[in-house]
Amino acid sequence: MTPAALLALSPLAIVAATILGVLLGIAWRRQHAATAVVTGVGLGLALSVLPLAWRMAPLATPLLVVDGLALFAMALILVAALACTTLGHAYLEHYRGAREEFYLLLLSAAAGAMVLAMSRHLASLFLGLELLSMPLYGMLAYAYHERRSLEAGIKYLLLSAAASAFLLFGMALLYAQTGQLDLAALTAGLAGRPGGWGLAGAGLMLVGLGFKLSVVPFHLWTPDVYEGGPGPAATFLATASKVAVFVVVLRLVTTAPAFQAEAMGAILAALALASMLVGNLLALRQANLKRLLGYSSIAHFGYLMLVLVVAGDLAVESGGVYLVTYLVTTLSAFGVVTLLSSPHGGEDAAALHHYRGLFWRHPYLAGVLTVSLLSLAGIPFTAGFIGKFYLLALGVEAQRWWLVAGIVLGSAIGLYYYLRVMVTLYLVEPGMRRRDVAVDWGGRAGGVVVAGLALVTILLGVYPAPMIAWVRELSVLAGG
């Protein structure tokens, strides 16, 4: 391995080293705060060496590739993992069971997500996906004395295993057609005519990955798992996990011709349209904020699938911008839910009535949630608007009028439930406050992170030029 490759892969190496460090630390002495700090420092260090890795890009090893797309995804994954670490610290503060292992699982999942984002070989793709999923089972069932948390973990485990089976079968079919597992060689093997087996293999892989993205009709697990899983775990699942899987799908679609076949485009478009509508319609009647966010994330990935359907230069850029805005927004929305919840007091505070009149008790926390809901709804002055603007621009340029109509209709429906939550925050409370955030939430790391994310949401909405320039620079090298 050359020094250049070593440097390029150093973010992954640092995260892996942090896993070992945390593991040994826990074996030596249990110390919640110290574990969280070590995790945070490790993730921060990995984030800070990304620019160094960028200088080495594009660089490909047999299994992994370090290009703009991979670095972009890694940056998002690390930011999400960092946010989850700080939120997890606030969340687990009063947890009575073992607290430190959560960070171990979180780091492993982050490492898996990074491998997935860098994979250029079906073996590393599968390895990354499983390394991402396995720790998530543990994270989701972490508050195992809660029935719902346990249910979430097991549900995710079973359905995820089924999805992995689809994925593997698809890979096997592709292998049968071409005799290759390397993405580049696969592309060459399928060039010209993909053939029936190749198409079937690509389709089955899409089913497996579509499950992870909770695209309709593979979305059934999402609301239950989001609702039951502990706050930080659900946050990670909604952000880092989805970003990594989406990036790998984007890589597959832009490089492999089997995914660009006419039939595949039509299937993707149909799935996208179904996700937009089903996700938004089912979210309408939810009385639980985490379930609502689950359905809304289904809809958002429906919008995002427009990128896969169009698959051009502007598409990669739009996908990047949308992922950034989605990540920031979702992190802050879930962050508020997590800060208001703690596992020692039963289930997470996700029922809407917990949020009645939040503004008059915690104006800044309610402000953060308002900003993130507005951003999810795509209102100007927030990052979400820029993301939606990009997708609409992409749809109009590619003249995919059905999908554009779907986005417009979905947004209109979506407004209804976002507004419903938002107005709840400002209603006068009828004298009930069962659950409350620790009084000095602003001083806690979690509070600072959430407030910072809301600030970034507004900043990106008002002045998105630097973000766009950054995404463009990285997307130039995509598809290597």
Add this chain to the structure above:
Amino acid sequence: MTLVWLILIPFLGGLLCWQAERVNEVAPRWLALAAMALELAITLALWWGGDYRLPQVEAGPAWGLEWRVPWIPRFGIEVHLALDGLSLVLIALTSLLGLLAVLCSWREIVGRVGFFHLNLLWILGGVVGVFLAIDLFLFFFFWEMMLVPMYFLIALWGHSGAPGRTRIRAAVKFFIYTQASGLLMLVAILGLVFAQHAHSGEYSFSYAVLRETPLSDGLAMWLMLGFFVAFAVKLPVVPLHGWLPDAHAQAPTAGSVDLAGILLKTAAYGMLRFALPLFPEASQAFAPVAMGLGLVGVVYGALLACGQQDIKRLIAYTSIAHMGFVLIGIYAGTQLALQGVVVMMVAHAFSAAGLFILSGQLYERLHTRDMREMGGLWGRLGSLPAFTLCFAVASLGMPGTANFVGEFMILFGSFPVAPGVVVVASAGLVLAAIYSLLLMQRVHFGAPRGEGDWADLDRREYAMMLGLVALVLLFGLYPQPLLDTTGDAMGAVQRLFAASATLPALAGEVSP
């Protein structure tokens, strides 16, 4: 920089008001008042000092003041603000009504005063932004942004009416109608931008650049419809008016004043500034339909106004009728009609704001808006009934009031283009007389219900009303300053519209 300050003053003022609540209850009110007074002073100074009768340059629209910096270079989006006579008049109107909105909520709003004024001022800031922006992205940005504070204003400080007509329902309805139609406009804007991109290879959202985009007839029609639907929802045009009566009836007085006085005008402004100049041929082709819709609005609004029990819903329906006249005037496209539209917008802002403020004051005294529980109030409310008579008379278009000038000019200017429409619309004026007098009869005359007198208007209320009556009479008797200021802006629209009407005809003629 003046233009930037015009937008920033309400936004910064709003933030200050929000924080000033910590001092005491009254501080936000005075701060908001000061911010709007400053805004009005700057606008009037611009009006006084600037010459808006600029010689029309053939190359494009001439702006009195202009300010531009790059914003999102990726798509050629700029922060591009510009002021001409039309936007100046509307901004002056906005700041004046803003002032009134602050004043009329002095007693009405008691809870969460700081947050209320934050929302109120941010609406006004967004509206000023809409009137100044000539980059289409920026325009859309402000267009959508002003919905959020309006939503809060209705949802948090509104009145809940009958069961099933709660303020939150009204607010959600308002938001979804306008936001969804706004997204159609965004799609249309993007379609226009990509058509320009295909033509010149450059992205631009600039008004001047996009006006030069060559479009096929079919595409132009679709894009024009995208714009039209967004503006039609806000104006509102009849099949798309569902949100308006609820929003008006449930909103607090300041919200109704802003909605009727300013927000509806942003739609007419959008048509005059964007829909017509960007797609003159398509608009010309669409004009008969639009005028027909306007006519439906005039009759439908007036008829439904006659049957209302809730006084604010009645005024809301009269707005639909008046905006029907505006729509007819805009799509008639003659200089006289377009000038009439401007006068009509200003006049309607005054008369509707006056009626809404009066019904707010009535509500503060009687604690009902149901006209079945009123009657025979003349002489028992001090000078309130007399002022109501003034504005009712203005609303029915009595000569001497600004509304008369506006309606007369619209009808006169539209007659050469569409005589049939004008004939039917004139009948709408009779209906206007009926609902206005019905309002007076049912509230202030007739058999008295209940006993006792109520407080007369205090000095604040009296001053507001007197000021509005003076303005209605001023522009009714001497509308010339208004016409001079907006003449060139309207002339430019009219030339574009007229050129597109004659072009196909010319092409069809065989020259000897």
